[in-house]
Amino acid sequence: xxxxxxxxxxxxxxxxxxxxxxxxxxxxxxxxxxxxxxxxxxxxxxxxxxxxxxxxxxxxxxxxxxxxxxxxxxxxxxxxxxxxxxxxxxxxxxxxxxxxxxxxxxxxxxxxxxx
Amino acid sequence: xxxxxxxxxxxxxxxxxxxxxxxxxxxxxxxxxxxxxxxxxxxxxxxxxxxxxxxxxxxxxxxxxxxxxxxxxxxxxxxxxxxxxxxxxxxxxxxxxxxxxxxxxxxxxxxxxxxx
Numbered sequence: 001x002x003x004x005x006x007x008x009x010x011x012x013x014x015x016x017x018x019x020x021x022x023x024x025x026x027x028x029x030x031x032x033x034x035x036x037x038x039x040x041x042x043x044x045x046x047x048x049x050x051x052x053x054x055x056x057x058x059x060x061x062x063x064x065x066x067x068x069x070x071x072x073x074x075x076x077x078x079x080x081x082x083x084x085x086x087x088x089x090x091x092x093x094x095x096x097x098x099x100x101x102x103x104x105x106x107x108x109x110x111x112x113x114x115x
Numbered sequence: 116x117x118x119x120x121x122x123x124x125x126x127x128x129x130x131x132x133x134x135x136x137x138x139x140x141x142x143x144x145x146x147x148x149x150x151x152x153x154x155x156x157x158x159x160x161x162x163x164x165x166x167x168x169x170x171x172x173x174x175x176x177x178x179x180x181x182x183x184x185x186x187x188x189x190x191x192x193x194x195x196x197x198x199x200x201x202x203x204x205x206x207x208x209x210x211x212x213x214x215x216x217x218x219x220x221x222x223x224x225x226x227x228x229x230x231x
Contacts, residue, residue: 043205043222043223043225044158044205044207044222045222090157090158101146101163101209101220102173103158103160103220105150105157105158107155108157
């Protein structure tokens with residue numbers, strides 16, 4: 001069965017510092033990987049996704065993620081964060097290749113950007 | 116622009132009452148999903164549908180039901196609300212294989228439900 005682990009429940013970081021949010025997954029088949037962001041009192045918005053091809057994926061708001069098949073990881077990075085990046089970030093996996101459209105979500109990482 | 120809406124945005128109810136949460140999408144997507152979000156659990160799938168008259172149970176379906184009579188709507192019903200169902204509920208939709216962006220789910224703004 002698939003599962004997603006987000007290793008950090010909370011990550012505090014100072015403004016303009018770099019940040020990495022970690023995500024590991026377990027699956028016996030090829031998967032699609034996603035990062036979503038949830039701003040306070042809002043729904044989830046897609047940041048980026050990995051389907052195939054280049055392992056470095058660029059998303060919105062200056063975020064990027066790297067797919068590492070050998071380590072089954074899909075860590076999210078941003079070289080310089082802003083106060084406005086304070087939000088909760090969710091990693092998700094989908095086994096679309098097998099014909100299912102379902103996602104499995106991680107438990108989320110709350111990013112707090114400090115002035 | 117296409118969108119996905121949920122109503123009500125906030126709801127307070129009492130234990131034992133039946134509650135229905137509405138989800139409406141104008142993407143013309145066949146796939147629709149209901150999740151609940153709880154601290155420490157992330158989002159967990161309640162029910163999902165791959166088309167009209169199709170419904171499937173997710174990992175936390177006990178106490179919930181859905182029906183799909185048209186493409187646009189997937190209402191979620193709590194048959195007899197329990198305090199354990201206090202949560203934030205999100206609806207999402209996605210397209211079909213062969214369409215652009217099929218793998219991406221689009222989320223509604225959520226419904227906050229409090230069961231007293």
